[in-house]
Amino acid sequence: MPDARDVMALDRSGPWEGVRVVVAGFGRAGFAATDNLLHLGATVTARALPLTDDDPSEADQAEKAELLEVLGARVELLPDALASLPDDVDLVIASPEHRDTPLVDQARLRGVPVWGEVELAWRLRDTAAGSRPAPWLVVAGSAGQTEVALLVEQILLAAGQRPAVAGLAGLPLVEAVMDPEPYDALVVALDDAQLAGVRSMSALAAAVLDSSEGDVGSAASRAAAYEHVQEACIYVAADATTEELVREADVVEGARAIGVTLGMPGVGMLGVVEDLLVERAFLPQRSTSAAELTSLEELGTDDTVTVTRSLVASALALAAGATPAAVRDGLRNARHA
Template structure:
């Protein structure tokens, strides 16, 4: 049985490794689409505050038709007869997932699954993805982008490492205008099909744990804008090496005077020279450092990255100003 690449999963046999928020969302929605799903996880300690919630979710999914295997050895052996393994981020290094790779069983993370579950039926335009990754700050940037898009009158959703589980977001019956996707390193492993409208990698510094090399996947197949911090040469290299959609541009962010195709700071103003038609000769004001409420380099950089992602999604400089102001006072 081939793995489905749409919304008819009838007869597809799936093992979901892990039963956290991503694993639950994957199991729930694959059942809804007709797949035969077994979820595997190691039990939590009895005094873990999440145990009662997980037991309740396991009972619900069992009623819906899933098989739930909660056992100390649940992730040690790959069952026979599977078409797909969906791995939660915390289960990437388990024997079950390793055996799937060895036997040629496809392994998808929640990001790959979510991308393939988008509704691409005739006449329907799935919500564009605005992706942000890095060792720190990616969730803060995602929340800033959300505020800017709200100021633009859009209906965005934040998903991934913060906000909604990504599979849940793409399966919402009321489509969003945009998905702002914050991704930790493990979530970017096994990503092959994702093609975001715009993406940013804040840095290439190693995270405390995870798979930092996977951050390069954030820039692959970008459609419009690869946003990078100009001071980080390693991140610039990721952009240069990325296989992007023809016409996609590299958009740099700097704390100094921006060149053409960049966002930066001029005196006490945050400005952009990447999206306005007259960018070769002028800059558009976004907001002031006073309005931002800080001159902290990290905070200013994150605001500029969020602005670049939002502008790529159709926001205006006025939307950036209002969104950043709203985020400050939230």
């Protein structure tokens, strides 16, 4: 039986044999976690509340439960499935909506590690010698994450990359990192619940779209998006609270703060000059010039929310190697998609 220290060292290479895992929740994230942990050799019990006959997802839940049982999981769909934790458990994987259940509370009291979807997915990246796991481009906040993620996807496609959107939209994160054909980048849209308890994630670049409006728990969750960032912490310059999260983040040496503004950008920022979206953060001559990305006319709107999200998406994509021309083409493609 592995102890907590052994479990905390687990990654894609394992060893997962003999590790007893309880997955709390049976949605997209829970199903993907159960499926892939079984594939790695873990002993998995999936627990969730049963859906009623009048729920349109009930048939889908039953079908997934049957499939996982065939694959070797123990599936418990019971009214009290999340009320207690079994005695012999080495690790709990908690879906975001089930982090505050008696089962998870008991795990913490007993010293059983509790991971969420994001923590598990980060640990399951393929980091074996010779492998190049896809960098993560993370976008967090209270609204707009999916829209920004889809914009980043279009820009990276225009840059000739093979990206995938995961998290709130697109693929479940665990499924994305376990894909046998690696992606060039994962554009990861996350809400506060998904970020809660994240410790290991080290995104290439991360953006928080807005502050937590006084909610301490939300502030801590969104701060996790910036922790251990490798290249760029992107923030909306008008939001002083988010800028403070960037200042306090423990990042990889060399990572930069990149501000987004609707006005004239300073060095290290993206912004708007007359009717042009420009960047002064990634081009080599940023101290003396700006690179044009697109125009408000091409964007099709001067709506402040849309322009801000387009600039944030541009910054994330530029951090992943996209060119200004790819930004222009990607934003145009997104508009006409």
